[in-house]
Amino acid sequence: MSVTVRIPTILRTYTGGKAEVVAEGATLGEVISDLEKNHTGISARVLDDQGKLRRFVNVYVNDDDVRFEQGLETATPDGAGVSIIPAVAGG
Amino acid sequence: MAAQTVASTTDSTVNTTDRTADSPVDLGPAAALSCRECGHRVPLGPVFACEECFGPLEIAYDFSAYDTEELRKRIEAGPSNIWRYAPLLPVPADVATKPNINPGWTKLVKADNLARELGVTGGLYVKDDSGNPTHSFKDRVVAQAIEAARAFGFTTLSCSSTGNLAGAVGAAAARAGFRSCVFIPHDLEQGKVVMAAIYGGELVGIEGNYDDVNRFCSELIGDPAGEGWGFVNVNLRPYYAEGSKTLAYEICEQLGWQLPDQLVVPIASGSQLTKIDKGLKELIELGLVEDKPYKIFGAQAEGCSPVSVAYKAGHDVVRPQKPNTIAKSLAIGNPADGPYVLDIARRTGGAVEDVNDEQIVDAIKLLARTEGIFAETAGGVTVGVTRKLIESGVLDPTKTTVVLNTGDGLKTLDAVADTGLTATIRPNLDSFREAGLA
Numbered sequence: 001m002s003v004t005v006r007i008p009t010i011l012r013t014y015t016g017g018k019a020e021v022v023a024e025g026a027t028l029g030e031v032i033s034d035l036e037k038n039h040t041g042i043s044a045r046v047l048d049d050q051g052k053l054r055r056f057v058n059v060y061v062n063d064d065d066v067r068f069e070q071g072l073e074t075a076t077p078d079g080a081g082v083s084i085i086p087a088v089a090g091g
Numbered sequence: 092m093a094a095q096t097v098a099s100t101t102d103s104t105v106n107t108t109d110r111t112a113d114s115p116v117d118l119g120p121a122a123a124l125s126c127r128e129c130g131h132r133v134p135l136g137p138v139f140a141c142e143e144c145f146g147p148l149e150i151a152y153d154f155s156a157y158d159t160e161e162l163r164k165r166i167e168a169g170p171s172n173i174w175r176y177a178p179l180l181p182v183p184a185d186v187a188t189k190p191n192i193n194p195g196w197t198k199l200v201k202a203d204n205l206a207r208e209l210g211v212t213g214g215l216y217v218k219d220d221s222g223n224p225t226h227s228f229k230d231r232v233v234a235q236a237i238e239a240a241r242a243f244g245f246t247t248l249s250c251s252s253t254g255n256l257a258g259a260v261g262a263a264a265a266r267a268g269f270r271s272c273v274f275i276p277h278d279l280e281q282g283k284v285v286m287a288a289i290y291g292g293e294l295v296g297i298e299g300n301y302d303d304v305n306r307f308c309s310e311l312i313g314d315p316a317g318e319g320w321g322f323v324n325v326n327l328r329p330y331y332a333e334g335s336k337t338l339a340y341e342i343c344e345q346l347g348w349q350l351p352d353q354l355v356v357p358i359a360s361g362s363q364l365t366k367i368d369k370g371l372k373e374l375i376e377l378g379l380v381e382d383k384p385y386k387i388f389g390a391q392a393e394g395c396s397p398v399s400v401a402y403k404a405g406h407d408v409v410r411p412q413k414p415n416t417i418a419k420s421l422a423i424g425n426p427a428d429g430p431y432v433l434d435i436a437r438r439t440g441g442a443v444e445d446v447n448d449e450q451i452v453d454a455i456k457l458l459a460r461t462e463g464i465f466a467e468t469a470g471g472v473t474v475g476v477t478r479k480l481i482e483s484g485v486l487d488p489t490k491t492t493v494v495l496n497t498g499d500g501l502k503t504l505d506a507v508a509d510t511g512l513t514a515t516i517r518p519n520l521d522s523f524r525e526a527g528l529a
Contacts, residue, residue: 006310006313007313008309008313009312009313010138010140010141010142010145019313045142045143045145054144054145055408056128056140056141056144056147056427057145058306058309058425060306063303065302065411065425067410067411068411068413083306083310085306085309085310086139086140086145087145087425087427088139088140088145088146088147088148088328088427088428089139089251089305089308089309089322089324089328089427090251090301090302090305090308090325090360090423090427091324091328091332091359091361091362091363091423091426091428
């Protein structure tokens with residue numbers, strides 16, 4: 001499964017400045033593992049020490065907030081768009 | 092008495108620093124940005140999330156030069172708006188001379204009639220922020236963001252908004268000479284749409300709820316299309332949010348430089364509540380008020396109550412909800428500062444409670460009937476929650492209590508559309524008497 005991952009500005013130091021990268025994986029967890037292979041260090045920014053999504057990170061698969069879905073087990077169908085977004089916006 | 096060195100008012104604030112070494116911009120006592128989660132520190136700039144842990148960046152101040160009594164005199168001699176507190180805000184010292192909407196110094200109404208209805212004997216006050224230039228508390232935060240936008244060289248102001256912020260940004264941008272382009276859910280109350288559009292900026296409806304709008308803005312900010320834009324509640328959020336501290340400052344000054352015992356504050360993102368707490372702590376640390384315990388209570392609508400649900404469940408994280416409430420200005424299903432609200436409610440001995448739409452409308456009418464204050468739905472939420480907390484014995488009616496009304500009822504007329512004429516009569520006295528009005 002190949003997906004497009006939208007990278008927030010504060011993580012682009014790990015992607016050589018790229019705002020979008022391609023990653024592989026059938027679930028969000030697998031996609032993040034694949035991101036780590038090509039962009040070392042990025043996983044630790046998104047996941048905490050227990051391997052869970054950090055509380056100030058929002059991740060969307062297509063239009064769905066994964067916290068309403070299955071978190072890191074959320075399916076990432078071929079061609080899906082994944083967005084990683086800082087949660088501290090708004091209000 | 093000399094003021095304490097710095098506002099070590101949150102875990103993220105810092106000790107005395109050399110501002111010029113940290114950041115070249117002049118934003119008064121603001122020294123740097125510091126992550127509330129991990130303490131990672133960066134120079135002042137248009138950034139909002141920590142590059143280490145995604146935590147929220149906050150302003151770290153250097154208040155070390157202040158003498159308490161000199162500061163008090165300076166504040167009391169200041170203008171009748173938020174700039175009287177300029178020494179405690181991320182703004183340049185000459186902020187009052189710059190074009191801005193100059194909000195604040197709104198009325199703190201002693202609500203004796205409402206107190207009688209609710210059985211409050213310790214003194215009940217309504218901080219009525221409907222008196223701001225665009226009739227909501229949002230003018231306070233936008234005024235801060237304008238100064239940050241100026242400092243960082245932005246020429247376009249933007250935001251995601253549930254309505255009130257859109258109007259505040261539109262007005263402030265018009266006054267201060269910025270372009271504005273703001274984003275709102277497409278189905279907002281008509282009053283709020285008009286009050287945002289009238290200032291001539293661009294107003295864009297997004298097909299989705301507020302959280303969808305917020306997500307869109309967060310993506311736009313990382314795209315070349317959004318380059319050079321100052322999003323007041325995204326990349327300018329650390330500065331913007333500080334505006335809510337002025338509510339705490341004003342309440343205490345208006346009470347004669349005293350802390351209230353209890354405050355009831357609405358929760359949307361939770362930012363306002365956390366900054367009121369920060370403001371109170373700063374006043375204590377600066378010696379401007381006598382230190383004593385205070386309790387902060389958070390108020391939500393049942394149809395969007397992620398923080399209230401988490402509080403009651405004993406959780407320290409907030410599970411997002413899909414909002415469905417008439418209190419649209421509080422309809423943020425994924426509140427950014429929710430975890431901090433939980434911390435503050437628990438730390439101060441407060442609570443978080445919610446009321447349903449019917450209770451919100453009843454509370455709007457109660458406040459209007461007793462005090463002549465027409466609150467928007469968010470004010471109905473705080474008054475309704477106050478009543479509920481008194482009835483449940485959680486809020487102490489013998490203590491001094493301040494309830495926030497953050498917006499004007501004219502913005503949410505739909506919520507009370509069932510209110511209208513008592514009677515329709517012919518223009519003569521017989522008809523008047525027949526209607527039982529004599």
